[in-house]
Structure formats: C-alpha cells, structure tokens
Amino acid sequence: FDGSDDYISIADSDSLSFGNGSSDSAFTISAWVKMDDASSFMIASKGQYNTANGEYLFLCNGSDKLSLELYDESLSSTYELSASSSALTSYEGEWIHVACTYSGVGGTSANAGIKLYLNGSQTSVNLGGGGSYVAMENLGADFIIGARRGSGNVYADGSIANVAIYSDAKTQSQIQDIMFSSYSTLTSA
Numbered sequence: 001f002d003g004s005d006d007y008i009s010i011a012d013s014d015s016l017s018f019g020n021g022s023s024d025s026a027f028t029i030s031a032w033v034k035m036d037d038a039s040s041f042m043i044a045s046k047g048q049y050n051t052a053n054g055e056y057l058f059l060c061n062g063s064d065k066l067s068l069e070l071y072d073e074s075l076s077s078t079y080e081l082s083a084s085s086s087a088l089t090s091y092e093g094e095w096i097h098v099a100c101t102y103s104g105v106g107g108t109s110a111n112a113g114i115k116l117y118l119n120g121s122q123t124s125v126n127l128g129g130g131g132s133y134v135a136m137e138n139l140g141a142d143f144i145i146g147a148r149r150g151s152g153n154v155y156a157d158g159s160i161a162n163v164a165i166y167s168d169a170k171t172q173s174q175i176q177d178i179m180f181s182s183y184s185t186l187t188s189a
Contacts, residue, residue: 003037003157007147016046016143016165017055019136021074024106026169029058029068030099030117030178031145034159038064038088042156043098044163045148047141050076055136057148058100064089066123068100068114070136078131082114085124095159097179101169106135115169120176 001007010016018027035041041060047053054071061067064087072078088096096119103113111127142149145163146156164178 001146001156001158001160003155006155007042007149008145009149010143010145012140012142014138015167017136017138018102018104018167019055019070019072019106019138021137022135024070024102024104024110024135025167026102026104028099028101028166028168028170028175029164030097030166030170030175031163032095032097032161033060033156034095035060035088035092035156036158038092040154041158042144042146042148042154043160044165045144047071047073047139048148049079053139053141055139055141058098059148060088063087066098066100066116066118068102068116070102070110070114070133072131072133072135073137073139074134075131078133080108080110080114080127080129080133082111082116082125082127084116084118085126088118099170099175099178101175103169106133108133110135113169117172117175120172120179122172
C-alpha cells in the first residue's frame with residue numbers, strides 16, 4: 001500500500017456486519033502490518049463515520065495509536081472507541097501483529113467491550129466516545145483493507161498481510177494462536 005491510492009475492497013455481506021441497530025454482536029479483526037508511516041494507517045474498515053454507512057474502523061490513528069472505532073449511524077456524531085495508551089511509531093518499518101476484539105456489549109459503554117492486542121499481548125487503552133451509542137447498524141458499505149474510503153479518503157502507507165475477521169471475541173491465547181498461525185486450535189469463544 002503506497003499511502004496514496006491502494007486498497008482492497010470486499011463486497012458487502014451480512015457476515016461482515018456486527019450490529020442490527022438495536023444490538024451488537026462480538027467480532028475480532030487481526031492482521032500483520034508493516035507501517036512505513038504509523039499516522040492514520042488504515043487496517044480495516046466498513047463504511048465511514050458520519051456518512052450514513054459507517055460501521056467500524058480498525059486503524060493506527062492520527063496520534064499513531066492502535067484503535068478500534070464503532071459507529072452508530074442512527075444518530076449523527078455517535079461513536080465508541082478504544083485506543084492504545086502508547087504510540088506505535090517505534091514499530092514503523094517492522095512487521096507487527098495487531099488485533100482487536102469486541103464483546104458486542106453495545107450501549108454507551110460499548111468501548112469497555114473492546115480489547116486491543118500488539119504482538120499477542122493486550123495493550124493498555126484509553127476509552128472515548130460521543131453521542132448516545134446504542135449499536136452499529138447493518139449497512140451497505142464494502143469491507144476495505146488498507147483505506148478508509150469516502151469523503152476524505154485515507155490510505156495505509158506500508159504492508160498488510162493475513163487479515164482475518166471472526167464473528168466472536170477471541171481470547172488472548174487465541175490471538176496468540178492466530179499470530180503464530182496455529183489456526184487448527186481455534187474454536188468459538
């Protein structure tokens with residue numbers, strides 16, 4: 001991904017949505033990344049916030065922190081997020097494994113159901129949000145790897161490999177199995 005126009009798009013599917021407007025369900029996203037620039041490094045997204053199609057975004061944000069954002073598009077400016085306490089700039093130029101899990105708890109404390117992992121270890125996080133979040137909605141956006149598409153496109157600058165999305169919140173030991181490619185030991189949480 002060259003940071004200016006590269007991305008992978010996967011057609012919308014109900015299996016890539018984890019909310020129905022009144023409740024959320026659990027999910028996990030994992031990937032190997034090598035960030036040439038950690039700032040606003042888009043890993044995986046479904047829709048874009050405040051555009052009537054946003055569902056979630058997994059990224060290294062503008063402050064170089066690993067983050068998962070959940071969007072409730074039934075109300076404007078409504079979201080829940082969890083971001084790592086530490087910036088990832090020291091990892092620029094090297095392969096690292098990142099993962100996020102969400103328990104599906106929903107509501108205005110949905111961010112408390114998010115866990116972030118770096119190289120198989122859970123990271124300390126800061127929680128945030130806005131509006132009165134209820135749940136994500138099942139909207140029509142494609143699942144995008146390496147970008148946030150829409151108004152104000154943002155693209156990853158670096159490499160992304162072995163992206164996986166699961167319909168449950170994996171445990172730390174399962175995240176480590178994914179990281180070390182022991183896929184045969186994975187079971188539903």
